[in-house]
Amino acid sequence: MKIQFQEPAGDFTDGIEVIHRYHQSFFTRGAQLLALAQAIDQAGLNEERALRLAELYVFYRQAGPLHHLDEERALFPLVVGQDLLLDGMLERLALDHEEIEEAWRVLVIAVHEVLERRQVPEKFLEQAARFERLQREHLIRENEDFLPRVEGLLASSQRRRAAAAMASMRGLKPGLT
Template sequence: MLNLLNQATAPTWDDPIEMLYACHGKVKKFCGQLHLLPDYIAQHGCNAAAQEAITQISTYFNRAAPLHHADEELDFFPLLSKYCPEAQMVIDELEAQHIDLHKNWDTLHTQLQETLAGVRVAPDMQIIQNFTMAYDEHIPKEEQLFELGKTHIPPNELGEIGKIMAARRVG
């Protein structure tokens, strides 16, 4: 979205598909930080900057990512399936991937917490790669469905699920 001054504005729940895209932007940002973390810690130790990064990454993947997946599974995917039933096979695949993404996060989160506690020097790069590669595969498939949603789902129904998604974050 752009405002009159040509400055980017943040999406709102009035446009839930853009909010889903925005979540993916955050996932990509935090995955990029995860890749940098072991080298950073090797050079600087688990200093305040590393601790803050770990805390922000953990907060996102513990809170926002599960909400994002709920938005998709409870609201967006069923609505897309209603208007674009041929997407169901991909929806089923993505929902199964959500389970694996959460399992991968649980493993990585344990290592991040151990790093904060001084039990481990840094998270294992292979664990980080497993986690981020799964998202690298997952996100493009979802974004294809977001585009289908823009084409097939009536705007008033998108607005309704946007309200539900916003309410999910209040309750």
């Protein structure tokens, strides 16, 4: 059975809405990852948990890099240089991306060991929890501090342009999934 990535963006008509949809999806999948990692740590791996872990792996493998590109290539350039506070936020968010990506690289090694060798590494739960925490804290920072500020700065034409760039990075036309 081949697991397909399900695009969380919905449509690509508004770049800010694409970001919000990804954030909601990350919050949901993060809670699922944490619960699953705890279940695997406590009860081991069975077919159902293996399938759920594989589905989460496919999601994060695709969604994480796409989301960071959406922000760094389509959204951040529209607001860089607006003011010093915003520029500081952009720098911090980009650093968060690097930290989240490193935590993912570490977790992927453990996920592969679980799925391919059916062995649960000693630090699997700790690695999953660290990745989820970094991602969640980053999303909260964006949702509470960054996005409300950006929403007030961007015109609807800029939001559409960001969405078009995001769609293009996926080989899609704006407005489509």
